[in-house]
Amino acid sequence: SQKIEQNSEALNIQEGKTATLTCNYTNYSPAYLQWYRQDPGRGPVFLLLIRENEKEKRKERLKVTFDTTLKQSLFHITASQPADSATYLCALDPLNYGGSQGNLIFGKGTKLSVKP
Amino acid sequence: EPEVTQTPSHQVTQMGQEVILRCVPISNHLYFYWYRQILGQKVEFLVSFYNNEISEKSEIFDDQFSVERPDGSNFTLKIRSTKLEDSAMYFCASSHRDWYQETQYFGPGTRLLVL
Incomplete structure (x- = not known):
């Protein structure tokens, strides 16, 4: 079956x-693959x-990195700040091999908390 | 910066009632979408709309749902007879699709509560 998974539900960093x-x-x-940011009670905001x-x-x-062999994307935030605290969603278009169907399939998201 | 707007921000309704959720997409966008997010769950695709017709719809988008672009600026989602399980955040999105890539801009959402 088709799946898109974000392995960590939550990530806490300094x-x-x-x-x-x-x-x-x-x-x-x-x-292609996309990353969005979502704050509580708000809509997703496109990042990359x-x-x-x-x-x-x-x-x-x-x-962002994209490894089609591993079927994996990594999303990095360097020099993180408390304002980066949010849920980050990855999303892809399920139409394979180019083109665009338009509807996005989202992962469940990773909730990032950056502590001062 | 242009943005997608949605009204109302919150809607409470009784089971079995009809609701209409409204969206004003970004003005030069041609593709419109509705998604929903049940509390604590994934954002789920409902329907896409282009050139005044539905392009794609998910299994969630059954006969109780309909979409319309009545006047060239608004884009609406109607739920004819709401069920308890329709309680969710509903997001409208729009895009100006380029070949080979896609960026969708989401509205702030309407929180629907069905009692």
Whole structure:
């Protein structure tokens, strides 16, 4: 069966450290994978998109990697701050091998807490 | 910066009643979506809409649900006869899809409580 899993429900780290979140998927071959941030009671906010032919993408303190062999994406926040505390969601389009169907399949998310 | 807006922010209704959730997508976007999130669970896709018709719908989106873009700016989700299990956050999203990639912009959500 098809699954998208974020292995840690919660991650607690100290301010200034690097947070690393994992997203694994099975029985998909997505053309891209996305990461969103969700604060309590709010809608997901888009952060980064990485394509299948990209190994790594960066945006300020954020870095995403995508390994289509391992079927895994890693999301890193460097120099983490308490304001980074939120739930981070990975999502993919279930239409395989390129193109875009549009509907996103989300992981359950990892709740990150950054302590001062 | 343009954003997706949704009304109402909260809706409480009795089981069996009809509800209409409203969304104003970003103005130059062409693709519209509804998702829901039951408390503590994943964000789940309901339906996508393009060119005034449904493009894709999930198993959740049964005959009790319908969507409409009545006036070129609003995008609505109607639940005809609400059930207790329809209680959730409902998110509208829109996108201006480029070839080979997709970024969806989500609204703040409507929290629906069915009693």
